[in-house]
Amino acid sequence: MNHPLLGKEGERHLLLGNEAIVRGALEAGIGMVACYPGTPSSEIPDTFYRLRECGRYVMEFSTNEKVAFEVAAGAAHGGALALTAMKHVGLNVAADPLLTSTYVGVPGGLLVVSADDPGCHSSQNEQDNRRYARFAQMPCFEPASAQEAKEMAKEALLLSRESEQPVLLRTTTRVNHLRGRVDFGPLPDGPLPVKPYKKEPTRFVPVPGVAKVRHRALAKAMDSFREMSEKSGWNTVRGNGKAGVIASGISRCYLNDAIAQGGYENELTVFELGFSFPLPEKKLCDFMRKVDKLLVIEELEPILETELRALAQQHGIQVEIIGKGGPLTIFGEYDTPKVSEALASLLGKPFQPVPVNKPEELPQRPPNLCAGCAHRAFYYAVRKTFGDDAIYASDIGCYTLGMAPPLRTADYLFCMGASVSSGSGTSRVRKDLPVVSFVGDSTFFHTGINGLINAVFNKHNQIIVILDNGTTAMTGHQPNPGMDQDVLGSTANHLDIESIVRALGVTRFAKVKPYNLKASLRVLEEMKEGEGVRVILAEEPCVLYARRTLKKARPQVAYVAEQGASATACAQEFACPAFSRDGDTVSVDDSLCAGCMLCMQISDSFKARKKEAVNG
Amino acid sequence: MANANNQRLRIYMTGVGGQGTLTATNLLARVALEMGLEVTAGEIHGMAQRGGVVESTVLIGGWQSPVISHGEADILLGFEPMETLRGLPYLAPKGIVFSSLDSTPSPGVSAGREKYPDLGMIQEKVKAVASRSWFMHCREMGREAGSLQSGNISLLAAMCASGVTPFTADALRDGIRKFMAPKLVDSNLKAVDLGIAAI
Numbered sequence: 001m002n003h004p005l006l007g008k009e010g011e012r013h014l015l016l017g018n019e020a021i022v023r024g025a026l027e028a029g030i031g032m033v034a035c036y037p038g039t040p041s042s043e044i045p046d047t048f049y050r051l052r053e054c055g056r057y058v059m060e061f062s063t064n065e066k067v068a069f070e071v072a073a074g075a076a077h078g079g080a081l082a083l084t085a086m087k088h089v090g091l092n093v094a095a096d097p098l099l100t101s102t103y104v105g106v107p108g109g110l111l112v113v114s115a116d117d118p119g120c121h122s123s124q125n126e127q128d129n130r131r132y133a134r135f136a137q138m139p140c141f142e143p144a145s146a147q148e149a150k151e152m153a154k155e156a157l158l159l160s161r162e163s164e165q166p167v168l169l170r171t172t173t174r175v176n177h178l179r180g181r182v183d184f185g186p187l188p189d190g191p192l193p194v195k196p197y198k199k200e201p202t203r204f205v206p207v208p209g210v211a212k213v214r215h216r217a218l219a220k221a222m223d224s225f226r227e228m229s230e231k232s233g234w235n236t237v238r239g240n241g242k243a244g245v246i247a248s249g250i251s252r253c254y255l256n257d258a259i260a261q262g263g264y265e266n267e268l269t270v271f272e273l274g275f276s277f278p279l280p281e282k283k284l285c286d287f288m289r290k291v292d293k294l295l296v297i298e299e300l301e302p303i304l305e306t307e308l309r310a311l312a313q314q315h316g317i318q319v320e321i322i323g324k325g326g327p328l329t330i331f332g333e334y335d336t337p338k339v340s341e342a343l344a345s346l347l348g349k350p351f352q353p354v355p356v357n358k359p360e361e362l363p364q365r366p367p368n369l370c371a372g373c374a375h376r377a378f379y380y381a382v383r384k385t386f387g388d389d390a391i392y393a394s395d396i397g398c399y400t401l402g403m404a405p406p407l408r409t410a411d412y413l414f415c416m417g418a419s420v421s422s423g424s425g426t427s428r429v430r431k432d433l434p435v436v437s438f439v440g441d442s443t444f445f446h447t448g449i450n451g452l453i454n455a456v457f458n459k460h461n462q463i464i465v466i467l468d469n470g471t472t473a474m475t476g477h478q479p480n481p482g483m484d485q486d487v488l489g490s491t492a493n494h495l496d497i498e499s500i501v502r503a504l505g506v507t508r509f510a511k512v513k514p515y516n517l518k519a520s521l522r523v524l525e526e527m528k529e530g531e532g533v534r535v536i537l538a539e540e541p542c543v544l545y546a547r548r549t550l551k552k553a554r555p556q557v558a559y560v561a562e563q564g565a566s567a568t569a570c571a572q573e574f575a576c577p578a579f580s581r582d583g584d585t586v587s588v589d590d591s592l593c594a595g596c597m598l599c600m601q602i603s604d605s606f607k608a609r610k611k612e613a614v615n616g
Numbered sequence: 617m618a619n620a621n622n623q624r625l626r627i628y629m630t631g632v633g634g635q636g637t638l639t640a641t642n643l644l645a646r647v648a649l650e651m652g653l654e655v656t657a658g659e660i661h662g663m664a665q666r667g668g669v670v671e672s673t674v675l676i677g678g679w680q681s682p683v684i685s686h687g688e689a690d691i692l693l694g695f696e697p698m699e700t701l702r703g704l705p706y707l708a709p710k711g712i713v714f715s716s717l718d719s720t721p722s723p724g725v726s727a728g729r730e731k732y733p734d735l736g737m738i739q740e741k742v743k744a745v746a747s748r749s750w751f752m753h754c755r756e757m758g759r760e761a762g763s764l765q766s767g768n769i770s771l772l773a774a775m776c777a778s779g780v781t782p783f784t785a786d787a788l789r790d791g792i793r794k795f796m797a798p799k800l801v802d803s804n805l806k807a808v809d810l811g812i813a814a815i
Contacts, residue, residue: 572727
């Protein structure tokens with residue numbers, strides 16, 4: 001197999017941070033990878049999946065992050081060098097095995113990659129997963145460039161292999177999605193060998209008597225990691241200024257650019273923290289003794305700040321510690337101007353903000369369901385059936401975008417897989433409004449299925465719509481058990497959602513093709529009546545996936561044959577992105593229309609014609 | 617402005633999801649690396665793929681951060697005119713703008729709820745704050761070159777040929793030959809010629 005990521009030592013490539021992590025894993029001799037996709041981590045499993053035929057490792061898309069973690073940890077228990085990667089909230093799902101894996105250890109080595117999302121670019125919260133390093137007690141590395149992403153992934157894997165303890169590589173969106181130069185190191189001939197299996201239940205089975213002993217073993221392991229952190233080349237001090245500054249992760253980039261821009265290099269003592277947990281306490285104490293005051297630059301929670309304050313207090317170090325405050329808040333991302341302002345304040349220099357052109361009030365471009373998206377088609381039918389007289393429990397996927405007008409089919413959301421179970425609770429206490437829960441196919445397999453089991457078990461009362469588009473659409477069409485067997489190939493099995501739902505004991509079940517509006521409306525009317533768990537499987541491939549992967553394109557496009565109230569009402573209520581409206585005139589953009597022909601079923605004003613070849 | 621090879625330069629790019637903005641960004645960053653320039657690039661995507669705004673950056677000359685904040689962009693490349701206007705706060709004082717003049721209506725504009733800004737007004741507002749600016753019909757150039765998305769490459773080519781960056785049109789051509797799929801090379805090389813001719 002020929003791919004730039006499999007290149008030889010000495011080669012130099014421009015890599016995405018996430019690709020660099022994959023290269024680092026290959027250089028370490030990775031043997032097993034299991035992941036559930038989630039932005040901004042998705043290019044890690046995507047890249048491993050694309051390269052899987054190189055034969056160096058086994059890779060699977062697992063059904064959720066807990067399962068992925070357990071598969072990877074099981075492989076590591078079995079003696080292979082393993083990796084699992086997930087977005088920050090995914091680690092919540094995997095927290096249960098994580099917090100015990102550090103007790104029992106992982107003989108083959110296990111790297112956990114967490115992709116945090118300060119600024120919520122594509123997430124429901126901006127939790128700080130450096131907390132997990134402390135919570136679970138494991139070493140943590142935080143890269144700030146593509147080269148470091150590669151080097152740290154490799155080093156962290158090898159550290160895990162050697163210590164038999166899980167290690168965390170904590171990244172943030174900007175690191176995952178930056179591109180930079182990466183100089184390749186040597187690539188081994190294949191994965192590190194699978195270690196011989198040694199039965200040792202008094203270590204690996206944490207019954208209380210074992211767990212208590214393992215907790216002490218973990219504390220001892222952390223002591224040795226602390227020594228490594230003291231000596232690590234990733235934790236550096238430079239300069240002799242009486243003003244100190246410390247930063248970790250991507251904040252190091254903002255700091256170094258701000259120093260270069262302000263010409264502050266000679267006035268500062270700079271601590272860059274790359275091996276960020278356990279803290280190199282001795283080195284940090286020496287640093288704090290050298291400076292009069294110390295600025296701490298870390299996005300999100302004041303973790304480092306709090307720990308430095310404790311350390312200074314414990315060792316009687318007189319230093320003014322400046323952390324959160326002014327431009328450096330717990331919210332969102334930092335950038336060079338924010339750090340420049342904080343540095344100027346630290347050094348008592350005047351700060352002149354760059355004059356900024358006034359932002360314009362312009363039409364927004366909110367993320368939107370695609371033209372031809374079957375979610376839009378089914379949501380339209382739901383809206384026609386219930387309007388505002390239902391509570392809509394939503395879930396994580398493209399279909400969350402149903403919250404926007406005019407569809408407005410998402411009233412609340414907690415996390416992946418929560419729609420069915422949260423809908424159960426809501427319907428139990430509210431008799432005034434029916435509850436309709438929406439869950440996608442990948443999310444159904446992720447954790448939605450648990451909610452359905454519970455709903456049947458506890459006789460809950462709700463309509464559950466499984467919006468099955470045959471793929472994991474939001475994150476880039478990764479395989480899931482609902483995907484076509486042809487696309488999955490020989491290494492994974494297709495699972496039939498209908499059979500599963502029926503096997504769980506759901507008696508009121510209907511399958512519908514959302515492109516058939518009449519059928520959708522009829523099924524919804526039927527399900528509206530009566531009580532209990534009612535499941536509708538709305539089945540139609542994601543329009544992008546159908547075009548790109550299944551090579552299915554519809555031969556027709558819609559056009560407006562007759563202008564008038566009917567056409568404008570359809571444009572308003574269905575709001576397909578292929579429509580455009582100028583006053584009372586509605587038109588359909590040929591290049592965007594996917595040929596779903598829902599508009600024709602809504603309004604007689606729309607007609608179909610053969611799609612002409614575009615873009616010659 | 618920046619002409620020397622060691623000059624630090626921040627290039628901010630903005631466009632609409634699904635139109636090849638990120639392909640253009642990635643190409644420019646790879647060309648920089650081929651030219652021996654220090655380069656960092658960044659992008660924000662995810663939900664932006666669904667027709668949202670896609671912002672990306674290419675920074676050369678030793679910047680470590682992939683982020684460009686308000687007032688920091690030496691060059692703004694707008695692949696869509698309303699996005700050029702939205703991106704103006706990112707432009708540094710006396711920054712330079714290259715922009716497409718071919719608009720993509722937003723959902724609110726398509727639905728008739730909002731009005732797309734006047735193209736003449738966009739150009740005036742840009743000229744009021746930029747030291748130099750170029751506007752061109754990228755989609756038309758793309759169509760003429762053989763694929764709509766290659767219009768983005770025309771805009772890159774215009775920037776390369778303008779002499780305001782260390783990038784050269786020849787380096788861009790080499791990058792297209794080396795990094796793009798073989799079937800896309802001819803149309804994109806043609807797009808380069810059209811972009812050069814447009815300035």
